[in-house]
Amino acid sequence: MLKNIHSQKRVQLLFGFLIGIVFGFLLQKGGVTDYNVIMGQLLLEDFTVVKIMLTAIVVGMIGVRILITFNLAELHPKPGSVGSSLVGGLIFGVGFALLGYCPGTVAGAFGQGALDALLGGIAGMLIGAGLFAALYTRLEASILHKGDFGTKTIPELLKVNPWIVIAVATPLIIALLIWIETAGL
């Protein structure tokens, strides 16, 4: 039944749109479509972004693993390498701080009226993505596969059951969140 739903193109486009609406609604209610909140995080004054992300990770990590246990979902880990994940991540970080939005929240920021998100952020991202497509062949041949580790997950790397990693990571993340709260951040 699930495979059938997954293969219906129009239904999937509608699902994407509806899930996007809920995602945008949540991001806006969380305050993270606001430049001031994101810069507060990067200046280490306001930890709203980290609180939202870590909570989403804990809930999603457990939820998706339950779905997999009952054969109701499959994982799609992205491939990575030192050359792509690390270098690309740092370039992304510089852009993240200059813009004050990320690719999802820039769309949400535009939705709540931020013109810098549209004229600077969205316009710039289209240029940046186009630039990457133009340089892709050269980058792929030179740096993108340096130190390749494929689509490995942490449990595969450590050769343990995924539930063990979840059982260790969950209390650690909760402890970190409690520490952030008690520090008043």
Add this chain to the structure above:
Amino acid sequence: MEWLTMSQWSPYAVGAGIGVLSCLAFFLSNKPLGASTAFARTSGMIEKLCRGNKTLEKAYYKKFKPTIDWEWMLVIGIIVGSFISSHLSGEFQMFAVPEVWRQAAGDSFFLRWLVSLAGGIMLGFGARWAGGCTSGHGISGTLQLAVSSWIAACCFFIGGIATAMIVFRILLAS
């Protein structure tokens, strides 16, 4: 229904909501939440309008076809969802220069536009270089415990915090 018109929810409620939504996306669409490929596809669509089908010969657009897909619709949905949320709470407001930037760098929209455009270019470039963004790697990839995503997500914040500190604490502080 008062909660729908509140201007802000607890970050833990929002985070839990996004976690549940991720599960729903895996269940209903067999897809992790993500945003940055939509920008690459749109860029390809614009290029195709200007340069025609030659665009499709680029290796990158063979991998990420410049068409409307699930994730593209998701990004449009984010715009709509944020509009609805901000409209309900009365927070919707058109503005060009955000407050924290104004306090540090002044009212000039031209300056804010230049910096945000430069930021947008690096963000789009870096997201495709790393193969994902704060959603695709930062939430969806990390919750799948992918090694690539944990490294990328840490680097997003290392690069972001370092740059924010240099810009706000050094360049704009004087």
